[in-house]
Amino acid sequence: MKSYQSLLKGYEQEMIQTLRELVSIRSVVEETGKALEEEAPFGEGVQKAFDYMMGRCREMGFETLRTGDYGGHAQIGKGEECMGILVHLDTVPEGEGWTKEPFGGQIEDGKMYGRGTADDKGPAVAALYAMKALKESGVPFYKKVRLIFGLDEEVEEWKGIGRYLEAAGKPDFGFTPDADFPVVHGEKGIMVFALVKKFEKAREKGGLSLVSLKGGEAYNMVPNRCTAVISGGDHEKLRRMAEEFGEKTGYEFFCKGRGKSLEFTAQGLSAHGAKPQFGVNAISIMMMFLSQLSFDQDEVNDFLRFYQEKIGFDIHGGRIDCDFSDDISGEMIWNTGMIEGDKESVRLVVNLRCPISTGQEAVYQAMAPHLDPFGIGVVKIAYKAPIHVDRNSRLVTTLMDVYRKYTGDEKAEPLVIGGGSYARAIDNAVAFGMSFPGEPATEHQKDEWIRLDLWMKAAQMYGEAIYRLCCVKE
Numbered sequence: 001m002k003s004y005q006s007l008l009k010g011y012e013q014e015m016i017q018t019l020r021e022l023v024s025i026r027s028v029v030e031e032t033g034k035a036l037e038e039e040a041p042f043g044e045g046v047q048k049a050f051d052y053m054m055g056r057c058r059e060m061g062f063e064t065l066r067t068g069d070y071g072g073h074a075q076i077g078k079g080e081e082c083m084g085i086l087v088h089l090d091t092v093p094e095g096e097g098w099t100k101e102p103f104g105g106q107i108e109d110g111k112m113y114g115r116g117t118a119d120d121k122g123p124a125v126a127a128l129y130a131m132k133a134l135k136e137s138g139v140p141f142y143k144k145v146r147l148i149f150g151l152d153e154e155v156e157e158w159k160g161i162g163r164y165l166e167a168a169g170k171p172d173f174g175f176t177p178d179a180d181f182p183v184v185h186g187e188k189g190i191m192v193f194a195l196v197k198k199f200e201k202a203r204e205k206g207g208l209s210l211v212s213l214k215g216g217e218a219y220n221m222v223p224n225r226c227t228a229v230i231s232g233g234d235h236e237k238l239r240r241m242a243e244e245f246g247e248k249t250g251y252e253f254f255c256k257g258r259g260k261s262l263e264f265t266a267q268g269l270s271a272h273g274a275k276p277q278f279g280v281n282a283i284s285i286m287m288m289f290l291s292q293l294s295f296d297q298d299e300v301n302d303f304l305r306f307y308q309e310k311i312g313f314d315i316h317g318g319r320i321d322c323d324f325s326d327d328i329s330g331e332m333i334w335n336t337g338m339i340e341g342d343k344e345s346v347r348l349v350v351n352l353r354c355p356i357s358t359g360q361e362a363v364y365q366a367m368a369p370h371l372d373p374f375g376i377g378v379v380k381i382a383y384k385a386p387i388h389v390d391r392n393s394r395l396v397t398t399l400m401d402v403y404r405k406y407t408g409d410e411k412a413e414p415l416v417i418g419g420g421s422y423a424r425a426i427d428n429a430v431a432f433g434m435s436f437p438g439e440p441a442t443e444h445q446k447d448e449w450i451r452l453d454l455w456m457k458a459a460q461m462y463g464e465a466i467y468r469l470c471c472v473k474e
Helices: 004-010 012-023 044-059 122-135 157-169 235-249 282-292 300-312 360-374 394-407 452-470
Strands: 063-066 073-077 084-086 112-113 144-150 173-176 182-189 190-200 207-216 225-231 253-256 261-267 333-342 345-352 377-384 416-419 429-431 449-451
Touching: 004 122, 004 452, 012 044, 012 112, 012 452, 044 063, 044 073, 044 122, 044 144, 073 122, 073 157, 084 122, 084 452, 112 452, 122 144, 122 452, 173 394, 190 300, 190 360, 207 282, 207 300, 225 282, 235 253, 235 261, 235 282, 235 360, 261 282, 282 300, 282 333, 300 345, 300 360, 345 360, 345 452, 360 377, 394 429, 394 452, 449 452
Parallel strands: 084 144, 084 173, 173 429, 182 416
Antiparallel strands: 063 073, 073 144, 112 449, 182 429, 190 345, 190 377, 207 225, 207 333, 225 261, 253 261, 333 345
């Protein structure tokens, strides 16, 4: 009988084909309005990805369970305790600016490109084949292992994984391959809220008027595009201002006619909302330009001034007194993710990653003195409390040992991150990979990719982690 390590190496081409087929499915959660009991509650794309992976699990001989169309798992092993490996099959929207086919699974220079390759379809396939290798090797199991497929991780409510866990029961412990190596033993709190303001009618006619303002595709992405349509004013002067703004700032900024109006476009660089330092916020670019203009509605000018003074390009919330921090988890992370406005109102959606010691009410109280003078209201959308697992626990120390064995990195220490993973969905869970230290972060970005050699190494590490945690008696 071959070892699980050698079996896994032999699966590489099959793994690549499975991942390409999974990446070819555009599995972005859709607002269907369906109840979870109905078919395809998260949309046809997510449903197709779920059906595909459950089918692959059955073909491999796993025991499977579907809890309707809102989650399921593949299981191996026996025993009273159960370890969960939580992955998700939904992705953020592909966005614009790709140079590769977003759903093609193109392989070039040892990398596979496509939405979901890094987050989280690549890790899901790696964990699946690690389990297959262990099953085929015949090693004994003293605990059950479930590869749990979530379908709505990239949206704020997590209705699907919640209903799955109610129906199937929570594992006793586990990990998710949906963050960074070596081990993420803590995750910051996540807040999502909207800043809203209504506009009064114009003080006079014939001036500049904001017809529409729109940017961003998801709250947890740095927006790479923002557009504004403006009517009135001297069009030639506005075109020159747009051109000079782009030249002066170095940002990509464009202007074109749209009927009797002008359309302005700011091009940024998308990144994960937990890592805005790797992106360029197109909304902030647009607000910087618009703040130079004088609109015929005072409230529009007030809102633009508020944005420039209190938000701007600050990614730690310092201008609005939200730059909380602690020794365990570091600084606050502020991402302005989406904006939508017109002549009547504006709605700005913000996503924060809060230090473990900072509660949401402290944030709202800190912002209030800055919002009230501008007549800006807050709509609370979602909150996920932080998690923290003792770095000296068996789970964390075992995964750290696995990481060190396969990388030779003896200096790395357990991490606390701003990202939000399914580790929050159960007790005693952490994130374990799949991003390696020093490698570019490609999740939520255009031309998302994974290095296939590191992907295979991660699969070996997942096999070793499962073996040590579930196949070796304590």
